[in-house]
Amino acid sequence: MVLALCAALGLLLCAYANALSREARDPSQLIYWAGVLLVALPTGIRMGMRDVSLRERLVLIALFGISLYAIKVIRDPFLFTFPDEPIHAYNADRAISQHGLFNENPVLPVTSGYPGLAGATSALMALSGVSSFVAGIFLIGVARLLLVVGLFVLFNRISGSARVAGLGVFFYAGSSNFLYWGVQYSYESLSLPLLVAVLAALAEREAVDTRSIADWTVPIVLGIAAVVITHHLTSYALVVILVALMVGYRIWRTPHPRVWPFAAFALVAAAGWLVVAASSTVGYLGPVLSEAFTSTLHTVSGEAAPRTLFQSSSSSVIGETPWLGRLVTLGAVALVGVGYLLGIRQVWRERRSQPFAAVLAIGATAFFGTLVLRFAPKAWETGNRASEFLFIGVALVVAQGALVLVRRGRRLATRRVAFVLATGVIIVGGAIAGWQWDAQLAQPTRITADGADVESEPIAVARWIGDNLPAAEFAAPDADARMILAPGEANARTGDTLDIKAILEETSLSGWMLPALREHHVGFIVADRRKVATDAVRGTAFTIPGSESHPLLPAEANEKFTAVPLSRVYDGGDIVVFGLKEGP
């Protein structure tokens, strides 16, 4: 119970830091990180102790997973603001309004072909009448619980030690995407826990007697099917892992229940789904992966300058990561490396003939290779996303290495203190690596003024659109477009689609611009002078005058649309909505 109290106090600190940030007071992030550590460290360390019953360890695992998830919920309590969240919320809203799935998504069309998240969300929405925001919070919370339980079961079965398993879950929280990206309302946040659970079920299946092997078949098949219809990359990763296990079993000739039927099922299901329901995936992933590959080659060969660490590609960043934050992040990577070196020896010595352990160890090794991708400008994202899968192996190996550090012997007390400090650095460093420094805390999107609640300009225009023009098509900058999708529940396109970004930023109106939009049935343009409007992470908040956070485009960027007699249906100051149906 004391650990629950620590977690609660940690959440209160995080809420306090976020509250100060929502008041635009620019608080020190030390309050926030202290809260994160208070949530994670006491529970995590107890999870890795020797004298803990299985029941207590499970409760601690659940507390650990849910309380760290609550940090994200506390950051964004009013609506989804992470870049992918409004996109998926739109899909869920459409599933309810259209009574079906596979509805077109104007910002990220590939998501229409993977309706697992929207379908699951629609259950709670249909049964209770809550919004996609509320339903999504609960759904991702349950998925997070599945992830930590699945990791625990998987690590416990592979290592034979509940203590290693507890530590493994703890170290997985050091993954760069664990605190924020991995719990945004997005399809991968649901598919990754399902993948881990499938692996855990497979590992359990290995350990039961032959009469009970078939008992695990249905859950595994269900889980594989759910992954396939939920997220493309996760389903491909699952296929790769299952095939690797299959190969591993053949190499080591380990007595085992057959894995190949599941590998075959996953392969056929993933490929079949790609062909039948989600063919746009090729056009979506192909350029991303080929650009990552090309960028890596150019960076390695010296043809292109490497990406500077801790630099965002967004021009809206107002606060670079301070030197202490960079030190902690780099320290975290180094400590993970040390843990890996200590642990891989243990894994090699004790478990190299176990295919599960071998596959995860190979993944752990590959993780360090993906760190190189972070130096290639267009491969950073690929490396970051791959790390979520590979870090499963890292967590297990580092957990094994951590046990070496805290085993009985000389200077045990010193080693234990070093262990606690190291784990704190890994948790915080991972979180800093995975999310922009200046966006760690909430921005003011809903404030009180004179006793009433008011929302920021992009949210206000989105709600106005939802109330008055729900069936129209809009062209808008990234942040505005996402708000129009959810909570506006209307259609919006953005970015390089139809050259919308260029159209909005130019200061003069060229002859091709409006016909190009009209041809694709765009009825309205949302012209937003705020440069931050192109930043899907930072663009939804109130403007803070006098700060460096919100420079404006020239007034001509908006006023160029008055050169032709268009309707000007909404004027909010920086954001103006023009109707594309001309007057006389």
Add this chain to the structure above:
Amino acid sequence: MRAHRDLWLACLAAVACALAAALVPWQVVRLLAALPLAFLLPGYAFAAATSGPRRPGLAQRVLLVLLCGLSVLCLGGLVLNFVPGGIRTLSWALLLVLVVFVAAWVAAVRRGDEDRERRVWRISRPRAVDLVVGVLAIAIAAGALVLAYTPLPATRAAGFTSLWMLPARPAAGPAVKVGVISSEQQAERYLLVVHPDPSARPRYFPLTLRPGERRTIRVPVTLAAEGPTRVAAVLHREADPHVPYRHVVTWLPPEVEGG
């Protein structure tokens, strides 16, 4: 099935939750009913069905309940997509209840006559100090959530006012709706000037809006004999009456079809 109390309870709970979710008008109650129906009961029944007479460990049971439950939700949406009527309250309620019933029946058949002293969930009596600390932890966590969900003043944030105009439904003749929404930090006085058509005199609407307040005005328009009619509205702030603060323009066709 009579001997399998946990399965009976799961079925009854599924029916009760489905009825509450489908029939009760209060959203909070519906949500409290929907949560176990969506996240717990199908997974529990499925886990029981797959386990059969075998009793997995606690961790494995939790894994099965969550894995099967979330998988049922993902795949259930896909199934309902192809069912007449599609995704609706009734279809989800029926599907989840059906899943629970079928899985519970399979579980009962597989378990056979082996009964359930092992199905009793034993919860040890907590110590008084644990209770106190636990209640304190819940209270603090609740406080954190309350703090998070409470909008706060941000005096440095720039307030704004929005002006909008759209064609009104022509039921009572051609007209426009003009709206003003205040998202300012304090009450503001405005003067709204609407030019219903180039030949008519402008109409003036003094307004005082507190933050969060909105006003919508229906302004009749005399349509031009030929071609679209230009309607404009300008919002001035009392503090700066000579400078247009916001302005909107719309064009009404000769025959307005509504907006």
